[in-house]
Amino acid sequence: MSSTARRTVSRILGISAWGLLGMLVGLGVGYFMYVKQPAVFTSTSTFEIAGNPAGSRPASTDPAELANEAPSTQPAGPFLFSQTIIAQAIDSENLLRQLSSNRSATADQVAGQWIAAGNISTEALGSSGKGALLQLQTKAPTPSVATRLNQAILATYQSQNTDNKEFVQWNESIELLTTARAEIQKRQAELEAFAQNLEIPADAVWIDGKVESAAATRLPTLKTELQQLTAQQSALAKRLIEIEAMIAQGSSAEQILVVMGQPVPTSPPEPENASDESAARAYAAELARRERAERRAKWETEVIPLEQELEKLLTKVGPAHPAAVALKSRLAKARDDFGAPGNNETAPADKPNSPSSPDAKEGPADVEAEAPPSNGQRISTLLKQLRAQKHRLDQQRSRAEEEQSQVLLTLTSEEQKLRLADSIQQDQAQQRQLLASVITKLATLEDASPILPAILTTTSPPSEGIQTDPQLRPYLLTGGAVGLALGILAAILLWGASLMTTDGITQEKSTTI
Structure with a gap:
């Protein structure tokens, strides 16, 4: 190199x-x-603010309206936790000396300095079901002081709202009325479901506390018929007992006939000489005349009124109606008792030549045609007729009692169902009135609601203070x-x-x- x-x-x-x-x-x-x-530690808590932090009237408490109305998400500024509230929080936790080294400073002064320095701040996080979701941050020289200051601020704000008697009373009234409205609506739903499942007779109505139906119309008629049948049966039984007692005692035929209601001729007198044919015929003619007169009178008083009553009844009801059938039975029995012909013959009153017809002619020819029966035969025939009549009365009464029992069961069932349906309708009307009253009172309370600060609910308690300032990294980076x-x-x-x-x-x- x-x-x-x-x-x-x-x-x-x-x-x-x-x-x-x-x-x-x-x-x-x-x-x-x-x-x-100097180190700075930060404590963080999360809370919901519902109501009117700006001092406006609270929103509606109707769940349907709250569901369509988005909660306010405007960030709450220092006005939410005023200097007074923070000063009270500092005094309540004795934090003055930990927050300020100036021994002459007051809690209100320290609160103002802390707010101005940004050591107490709120931040909007979004919205919740009750209102805006906010975060409170408090800064202090130590972790415990930061946490205690955060707790004190939230507690002081909540205590101020709790101590507001006007708001507490107003809020309790709103809650009671809202609960009452929910209960009434629940009761209305239950009544509606019960009414839908109730089977009400189609041909029965409830008018002025009474049932109006076919059974209710039929029952009085049945009672009257049964009373009449009972009276007739009792009288007939008493009559039979008396006649049988007289027969057992050996009373004369004339006395028995009188008790049986049959005429005993006294005039003209019975001829002393049996060979006197003309006198015998006159005597027989007189007996036949009297018997025809009696039968004619019985026919007019017993049969004809029943026929007229049947005609009137058939104009109102059909021939298959129970009342019409019962009346027909009574008419047939009356015709049998007073000598009426069979079903394919005309009645004695309508047959001119009949012995029982009112228009039948009297004369010797009639007397010769039929011989007068003896008193013993007449008593025997009348006893058979009375016993047959008693048997028919027993059957008619049994049928009437059975029909009355069925009608009473039907009427009782109809009355129970209609009374219950009427009670449900009255209850529904009462619930509608109560609901209208509750809704009106709710609207009045909401319109007259006091102007109050917001309601604070803590969702996340203050955390343990974490050091946020100073940060070591910026100092090391800068120094390096x-x-x-x-x-x-x-x-x-x-x-x-x-x-x-x-x-x-x-x-x-x-x-x-």
């Missing part, structure tokens, strides 16, 4: 050595400066860079001075030679 190359390498190594030496010295100086700077530059500069200056010295020596030697 030539001498020139060796000199070049030597110079580069010398400059590098001086630069390295200067960088080391600069790093040392930078670290010394870092150590001399300055030291490197100075070392290189010193090496260049020394190399230049060396060159100048060498050139001077060379010129002196040349001059001497």
Whole structure:
């Protein structure tokens, strides 16, 4: 290697050595400066701010409106944590001496200085379900002081809102009304579901606390019929017992006929001489006349009114209606009892030549056509008729009781369902009135809400203080860079001075030679 190359390498190594030496010295100086700077520790907490930090009226509490309304995301400035609040926080934690070395300074003065220096700040992070999501940062000389200051500021702000009685009462009223509205809406949904599942009879309605239906219309008629059948059955049974008792006691036929309601002729008198044919015929004619008169009277008082009643009923209901069927049975029984002909014959009242017809002619020819029965035969025939009538009454009463039982079951079921449906409708109407009242009160409260500061809710508690200032790296980088530059500069200056010295020596030697 030539001498020139060796000199070049030597110079580069010398400059590098001086630069390295200067960088080391600069790093040392930078670290010394870092150590001399006072340390600053930062504590961070996250909280939600809901309401009106600017002092405006709170938003609606209706969940449907809140769902469509985006929460405010405007960053909260120093007004959120005023100097007064911070001063109260400093006093509450006895942090005055830790934050200021000036023993004459007050908490309010220190709070103003801390705010102006940016040691207490808030930063908007976005939005949450309740409102804006913010971050509070507090700086202090030690980690514990930074954390305590952060906690004190949040607690002081929350306590001020809690101590506001007007706001507390207003907020409690809003919460109660909102809860009541939710409960009413839940109850309305339950009633609606229950009403949909309730089976209401199609032909039954509830009017003025009573059921109006076919069963309700039929029941009074059935009760009347049953009462009539019971009365007839009781009277007939009593009559039969009395007649049978008289027969057992050996009473005369005339007395028995009187009890049975049959006429006993007293005039004209029975002829003493049976050979007197004309007198016998007159006697028989008188008996036949009286019997026809009695049957005609019974027909007019018992059968004809039933026929008229049946005609009126058929104009209102069909022939298959239970009431029409029952009336037809009564009419047929009456016709049988009072000498009515069969189904294919005309009734005695409509048959001119019938013995029971009102228009039948009286005369000897009729008497000769049929011989009058004896009293014993009449009693026997009438007993059979009475027993047959009692049997029919028993059957009719049994059918009427069974039908009444079915109608009562139907009517009871209809009444229960309709009463329940009416109760549900009344409850629904009451719930609608309550809901309207609650909504009106909510709107009134919201319109008259007090102007209050925002509601603060801590979502992340203050963290342990972390050193944020000074940073070691900037000091080391700056010191190292300055030291490197100075070392290189010193090496260049020394190399230049060396060159100048060498050139001077060379010129002196040349001059001497």
